[in-house]
Amino acid sequence: MAQQEVVEGFKFEQRHGKERVRVARVWKTRQGQHFVVEWRVGITLFSDCVNSYLRDDNSDIVATDTMKNTEMFACGCVKVYAKAKECSDILSAEDFAILLAKHFVSFYKKVTGAIVNIVEKPWERVIVDGQPHEHGFKLGSEKHTTEAIVQKSGSLQLTSGIEGLSVLKTTQSGFVNFIRDKYTALPDTRERMLATEVTALWRYSYESQYSLPQKPLYFTEKYQEVKKVLADTFFGPPNGGVYSPSVQNTLYLMAKATLNRFPDIAYVSLKMPNLHFLPVNISNKDGPIVKFEDDVYLPTDEPHGSIQASLSRLWSKL
Incomplete structure (x- = not known):
C-alpha cells in the first residue's frame, strides 16, 4: 500500500x-x-x-x-x-x-x-x-x-486470527523415521505428549467494503467457529482421538479443515511451536531407579521446535 x-x-x-x-x-x-x-x-x-x-x-x-x-x-x-x-x-x-x-x-x-x-x-x-x-x-x-x-x-483486505490457543493431548502422537546423523540424539517414538500454542491468521476473500456480510456479529461468530475447527482437528473424536505422526502433519490438517469448512476464507497461516514434555528418567550406573510408564514428564518450553506453514486457495492473490 x-x-x-x-x-x-x-x-x-x-x-x-x-x-x-x-x-x-x-x-x-x-x-x-x-x-x-x-x-x-x-x-x-x-x-x-x-x-x-x-x-x-x-x-x-x-x-x-x-x-x-x-x-x-x-x-x-x-x-x-x-x-x-x-x-x-x-x-x-x-x-x-x-x-x-x-x-x-x-x-x-x-x-x-x-x-x-x-x-x-x-x-x-x-x-x-x-x-x-x-x-x-x-x-x-x-x-x-x-x-x-x-x-x-x-478496496479492503480483512484478516482475523488467534493468539495463544494452548492445546495439549497426552497420547496419540509420535515422531519416527526422520533424518539421522551423528548429531541426532532424539529416539523414535510412537507414544508421546503433544502440546503447542497455536497462532493462527486467516484472510477473508472480501475485496471491498460493499461485499461484506450484513449479518450482525458475523465475524465474531466466524472467529468462534474457526477456533472450534482448529481445536477439533487437533484433538480428533472425543473417544480415541486422532493420531498425529508429526506437528507438521497436524498443522496441515488444521489449515486444510479451515479452508474446507469456510468458503469465504482464502488463506490460512498457522504457527505451532512444539512444546516438549520430556519423559522423566531417574537412573544410576546400575540402571533405572524408578520405572515410569508415560505418566511423569518434565514440561519445557525453551528451547522448542518451531513449525509454521500457510495454505491458500489456488485463485488467491496471496
Missing part, C-alpha cells in the same frame, strides 16, 4: 500512526444484560504528507493524538461524544477495525489508505448457579486479533 516517492535524489516511503490505544466498550440491553469488549488498537496511515518530513510544514498531517481520540470515543467519527452514542449496536473487532479505517480514508483528503489492528482480550461471561451472569465476566486465555486494510478506492 505504501507508495515510494523520489525526494532529493532518494527513494522515500513513509507512514505514521498510533499504537497500543486501549479501549473498553460496554453495551447494556433493556433486559439488564451487559456485553463488554476490551480492545488494544493500532492505526497506521498512508498519506501525502511529505512536506512534514522535508521542511517545516505539518499542514497535511493527521496528528496521532487525533487518531487516539477517534478510536476511544468516536467509533470511527470525530465528533466525540455525540458519535459515541451512535454506536448503539454490539460490534465485532473486525467491524470496528473497518469503521475506523474507513473513517480515516474518507474524512481526510490527504490519507490514501489506513491499516487498523485490534487485539481483543477474551472477557467471557461467568456462570453462577448454572446461569449466565448479567454483568459478570472472567478473563479467558487466547486472544482474538484482526487487521483491516482500507484504501480510498474502497
Whole structure:
C-alpha cells in the first residue's frame, strides 16, 4: 500500500500512526444484560504528507493524538461524544477495525489508505448457579486479533486470527523415521505428549467494503467457529482421538479443515511451536531407579521446535 516517492535524489516511503490505544466498550440491553469488549488498537496511515518530513510544514498531517481520540470515543467519527452514542449496536473487532479505517480514508483528503489492528482480550461471561451472569465476566486465555486494510478506492483486505490457543493431548502422537546423523540424539517414538500454542491468521476473500456480510456479529461468530475447527482437528473424536505422526502433519490438517469448512476464507497461516514434555528418567550406573510408564514428564518450553506453514486457495492473490 505504501507508495515510494523520489525526494532529493532518494527513494522515500513513509507512514505514521498510533499504537497500543486501549479501549473498553460496554453495551447494556433493556433486559439488564451487559456485553463488554476490551480492545488494544493500532492505526497506521498512508498519506501525502511529505512536506512534514522535508521542511517545516505539518499542514497535511493527521496528528496521532487525533487518531487516539477517534478510536476511544468516536467509533470511527470525530465528533466525540455525540458519535459515541451512535454506536448503539454490539460490534465485532473486525467491524470496528473497518469503521475506523474507513473513517480515516474518507474524512481526510490527504490519507490514501489506513491499516487498523485490534487485539481483543477474551472477557467471557461467568456462570453462577448454572446461569449466565448479567454483568459478570472472567478473563479467558487466547486472544482474538484482526487487521483491516482500507484504501480510498474502497478496496479492503480483512484478516482475523488467534493468539495463544494452548492445546495439549497426552497420547496419540509420535515422531519416527526422520533424518539421522551423528548429531541426532532424539529416539523414535510412537507414544508421546503433544502440546503447542497455536497462532493462527486467516484472510477473508472480501475485496471491498460493499461485499461484506450484513449479518450482525458475523465475524465474531466466524472467529468462534474457526477456533472450534482448529481445536477439533487437533484433538480428533472425543473417544480415541486422532493420531498425529508429526506437528507438521497436524498443522496441515488444521489449515486444510479451515479452508474446507469456510468458503469465504482464502488463506490460512498457522504457527505451532512444539512444546516438549520430556519423559522423566531417574537412573544410576546400575540402571533405572524408578520405572515410569508415560505418566511423569518434565514440561519445557525453551528451547522448542518451531513449525509454521500457510495454505491458500489456488485463485488467491496471496
